[in-house]
Amino acid sequence: MSENPLQLLFQGFSKVSACIQTNLSHFIPRREEPSSALSTNKTPLITLSAADHLRQPGEILNKGKSSGPTTKEELGRATWTFLHTLAAQYPEKPTRQQKKDVKELMAILSRMYPCKECADHFKEVIRANPVQAGSQDEFSHWLCHVHNVVNRSLGKLVFPCERVDARWGKLECEQRACDLQGTTMDFKSESQ
Numbered sequence: 001m002s003e004n005p006l007q008l009l010f011q012g013f014s015k016v017s018a019c020i021q022t023n024l025s026h027f028i029p030r031r032e033e034p035s036s037a038l039s040t041n042k043t044p045l046i047t048l049s050a051a052d053h054l055r056q057p058g059e060i061l062n063k064g065k066s067s068g069p070t071t072k073e074e075l076g077r078a079t080w081t082f083l084h085t086l087a088a089q090y091p092e093k094p095t096r097q098q099k100k101d102v103k104e105l106m107a108i109l110s111r112m113y114p115c116k117e118c119a120d121h122f123k124e125v126i127r128a129n130p131v132q133a134g135s136q137d138e139f140s141h142w143l144c145h146v147h148n149v150v151n152r153s154l155g156k157l158v159f160p161c162e163r164v165d166a167r168w169g170k171l172e173c174e175q176r177a178c179d180l181q182g183t184t185m186d187f188k189s190e191s192q
């Protein structure tokens with residue numbers, strides 16, 4: 001039976017793709033591994049999609065961002081996206097542990113954010129504005145407020161916090177499988 005010419009074309013394309021991956025992986029430095037692991041590990045270090053064949057090698061390695069080191073602005077936008085998405089998904093009734101976790105996360109950010117001047121400034125911001133994370137609404141509005149404190153210090157426009165839920169939503173995830181589970185119990189005795 002004669003094969004479909006398109007099928008033959010795709011088979012040829014797959015072979016070329018596998019060959020490019022194997023050869024390209026030789027040019028990418030890898031972490032120290034025991035020599036036995038190196039000799040047996042056949043998994044390519046990167047995988048390429050069909051569209052990647054149209055890109056330059058440098059573009060493939062920096063997929064999704066402009067080439068060159070990450071700027072303070074890119075880092076800031078990515079971090080605020082992470083934080084506001086976290087706040088949008090924060091439970092209506094968080095557990096004691098979840099409240100503790102977000103406070104710790106902010107404290108860690110103020111020590112380890114990879115821009116020292118930003119981290120130092122953020123430390124002052126959260127000292128003056130202690131984390132409020134008693135509910136989803138409280139946490140997302142607190143975050144909006146501290147983001148505005150940073151905005152003001154950089155001469156940026158202040159964001160209207162009543163629109164924070166419209167700007168930042170929960171992560172798109174099938175059947176809300178990404179949602180954090182809170183508690184249905186009412187911890188009235190808790191101080192925060």
Ligand SMILES: Cc1cc2nc3c(=O)[nH]c(=O)nc-3n(C[C@H](O)[C@H](O)[C@H](O)COP(=O)(O)OP(=O)(O)OC[C@H]3O[C@@H](n4cnc5c(N)ncnc54)[C@H](O)[C@@H]3O)c2cc1C
Binds near residue numbers: 074076084144148150
């Ligand atoms: C913790 C932290 C501290 C930082 N400190 C400094 C610093 O000291 N010096 C410095 O130069 N840079 C700092 N940055 C980076 C800075 O805040 C910006 O991220 C960066 O300048 C890029 O700004 P942008 O205009 O693209 O928007 P961003 O401020 O990054 O905001 C991203 C998007 O969030 C939305 N948004 C804006 N304000 C709010 C808000 N209040 N609530 C909800 N959504 C909002 C807007 O749609 C905006 O486009 C810090 C970032 C973080 C995460």
